[in-house]
Amino acid sequence: MALIGCDDKVVDVKFVDWQLVRLASPITDIAYMMFSSTDEQLRSDCYTKSLDLYYQTLDKNITMMGCKTDDCYPLNVFKDQIKAIMPFGLISSIMLLPTVLSNKEDTPEMDIKPEDFDESIYDNLLSNICKERLNGVFRDMVSFGLI
Template identity: 30%
Template sequence: MEEGMEALVMDDMSVKGFKVGSGIVLDYSHALLAIRELGKFHALSYAIRDQKPELLKEWISKSADSFYNSTLKNIGMKAIMDVGRVVLESYESSENRTESEVLESFLSRLPQFFELPSIGKADKYSVINHGDFQMRNMLFKYGDSSQPHHPTALCMIDWQLSRLASPALDILFFLSVCSDKNLREHHYDNLIQEYHKSFSSFLKQLGSDPNVLLPFEVLLHHLKEYGGFGLCNAMWLIPMAAQECDFSKCTNEDALLKEFPTSPQQQYVPIIRDIITDFIKYGYQL
């Protein structure tokens, strides 16, 4: 309780049966658990905002965004521009005209997606975001011997990018980085609905009304409004997640940029093209 004498208590989650998920993209059983737990996590913020607003204000006053206020965002924009040009060049002039035009417009407006007011204004729907909700930051437990490959519990780790923003940002991050076309094609609508069901159920248990604090229609609107944020994540982080990056010896921005790889075209381009096509179909603003 004394300033300057704080302690951080850590727990070994492997002893409790948790382990890092394998791969980059989640299958449906892992995605379903993850989106439900994300809904419960966001419900905590809404309950605090509703029942103890002074506590949330205190957190906000002592917190600042650690990514969008840093020079890392310049590295991110450079990496996205580089891979964006590769994806643009992959489109044939006679096909995918809509996707090509959308991507070209998106790249021309890229800086606005890296400005704090554009990534989720601090309004009544803002919550504490995880900020980096991807596979390497999820620990899974497999507690059902009859279904050994289906997770039964999830532990989120790595909170250094947490910030106050729309809950849609965490969802978009998750959908853009941790899903593939097959998962989205068969389960996109269901995952969004399951998020809100989990959110609503837990928020009711906490004593607040989800239909007042985050109506489903508002969530859908935010997903469309912040769609460009999801595409930014995909274009930057999917190539990085596919390769090992060593930041320990980076002493300047140029060195950092070199550690953010652009995957070979045959591996990377189809994934981003699928995301662009799907996001256009969902009506996301890119």
Template identity: 30%
Template sequence: MIDYQMVKENNPTNDLMFMIFACSDHESRVKYFNDWLDYYHSELDKRLHDFGLKANFVYPRDQLDADMKRYAKHMLGALVMSATMSAMQPSNAEKIKDSMEEFHKPTNQEEIDAAMNEFFTFDDRYTEIYKKKLEGIIDSFIKFGLLKNM
């Protein structure tokens, strides 16, 4: 569950928030959110201990909590995009895959807009999936106080 690949380049809460909010549902987050943060911080402490360091000095838990709120606005945008892509109809996903090369060629904005509108058209089933994902993310952000500073 722990992904440290970007910690050197970026704040670790970005990976942590993406993992939690993109890979779980609202009900699971309500039940386990604080446990997951505690687990993350304890695992960080174990890994830092290997180098003679302590998480409470390098990245204290209260700083993790503050960073969750600090980066929430940025992460919300990434999560909306992720939810859009993960709820995409398979037929549209195939169209995007097939046309990726086309987006690299010079074209006019109307063609790009028309293609994007076609790609992100959902039938009723996928609209419900998308709606549930988005509502769950927003409900979780509200529940954990991540929307207060926006």
């Protein structure tokens, strides 16, 4: 979505992702993005800062709408949900990264007949970058105290 000013120039842009629309904690979206769209180094550099910035921005927006964040989504609830829900990022990474980071030539054909199926097609399915990214997700889940 874009806000266009009087001079027909873009003033502001907001990205709206309707793909996973549901009634859920915002932590599910943060977990999905944080662990499927970033690597270990970026999380190391920005994990805590990103969560802090997210909550500060959320607080600012809730306040602008005339509500008190402490009444509707206090910081202690946010932190408790991080511990409880953030491991969703592990699940989403396991499901998403092998598909997103696979090499086309390594992707098995899915239209083969059952009698022609050979399990060895899965031996090299995970690219090296996918393996490293998934290992990083596991390491971060442990180092951040999430699992």
